[in-house]
Amino acid sequence: MITTTKELLAQAEKTNSAIAAFNCYNAETIQAAIAAGEKANKGVIIAYGERYQDYMNIEAFAAFTKALAAQASIPVALHLDHSYQLETIKKAISAGFSSVMYDGSALPMEENVKTTKHVVELAHAEGVFVEAEIGSMQKGEFSDEEEGDGKLTDPAEAAWFVKETNVDFLAASIGTVHGMYKGEPNLQLDLLHDIANSIEIPLVLHGGSGTPEDQILKAIDRGIRKINVNTEISLAAVKTIREQLNENPTIHLSNLMTAAQDHMTEQMVRIIEVYKNN
Numbered sequence: 001m002i003t004t005t006k007e008l009l010a011q012a013e014k015t016n017s018a019i020a021a022f023n024c025y026n027a028e029t030i031q032a033a034i035a036a037g038e039k040a041n042k043g044v045i046i047a048y049g050e051r052y053q054d055y056m057n058i059e060a061f062a063a064f065t066k067a068l069a070a071q072a073s074i075p076v077a078l079h080l081d082h083s084y085q086l087e088t089i090k091k092a093i094s095a096g097f098s099s100v101m102y103d104g105s106a107l108p109m110e111e112n113v114k115t116t117k118h119v120v121e122l123a124h125a126e127g128v129f130v131e132a133e134i135g136s137m138q139k140g141e142f143s144d145e146e147e148g149d150g151k152l153t154d155p156a157e158a159a160w161f162v163k164e165t166n167v168d169f170l171a172a173s174i175g176t177v178h179g180m181y182k183g184e185p186n187l188q189l190d191l192l193h194d195i196a197n198s199i200e201i202p203l204v205l206h207g208g209s210g211t212p213e214d215q216i217l218k219a220i221d222r223g224i225r226k227i228n229v230n231t232e233i234s235l236a237a238v239k240t241i242r243e244q245l246n247e248n249p250t251i252h253l254s255n256l257m258t259a260a261q262d263h264m265t266e267q268m269v270r271i272i273e274v275y276k277n278n
């Protein structure tokens with residue numbers, strides 16, 4: 001069934017778990033994420049980023065996801081990931097996304113607050129929830145996200161930002177990267193603890209790919225309720241495609257894509273099982 005990001009994160013709060021938000025940009029990624037949620041018996045967030053408009057039309061994406069969600073045995077929420085343009089946010093709201101992320105983290109704080117406030121007003125008027133980010137994440141390997149300066153989130157600034165903007169979820173920068181780590185992952189868990197104590201809304205962790213399980217579990221115990229995963233799944237699909245093509249260079253495209261989808265599903269089930277924090 002279709003649900004909202006807010007509802008999924010509220011359930012995660014009750015069970016001290018986190019919900020996986022998988023970046024999706026075509027039929028196979030959406031189908032893999034929903035199938036994985038069903039296999040693991042846990043709700044999932046289908047996250048579409050602004051830049052994916054080149055790969056799949058936003059209205060078509062929403063309609064396709066909603067049609068599959070209606071038949072799914074688990075709750076599925078539609079979320080707009082990293083967006084920089086108001087135009088995209090308005091399109092997502094009209095298309096029926098339950099939540100949108102406005103990423104003003106690269107802007108001067110005053111401008112980030114001003115624009116985020118505006119997005120919150122637009123979205124809340126339509127019953128849509130808003131995620132924002134303060135601090136800025138660096139880019140690791142194989143990511144298609146923007147580079148950030150790696151500035152960690154300051155707990156007092158986070159509290160002030162949430163109060164000023166009235167956002168519903170906050171992405172904090174605590175040492176993860178977008179993409180795969182170049183060095184040793186080292187999450188700032190004490191900082192996360194302080195941020196969680198200074199705000200009352202659910203916290204989001206971007207850069208789930210390649211983060212060791214023990215650090216993920218500690219982050220969940222300190223209040224992370226949504227974890228974004230992108231690069232790890234893309235790498236898994238590309239690996240399968242490469243293997244299939246090596247084995248059979250004239251494989252039918254439908255079989256090739258199904259193999260990629262099945263491998264993505266397997267990886268997503270593994271990730272959701274970790275995030276359950278049993």
Ligand SMILES: [Zn+2]
Nearest residue numbers: 178206207228
């Ligand atoms: Zn992100």
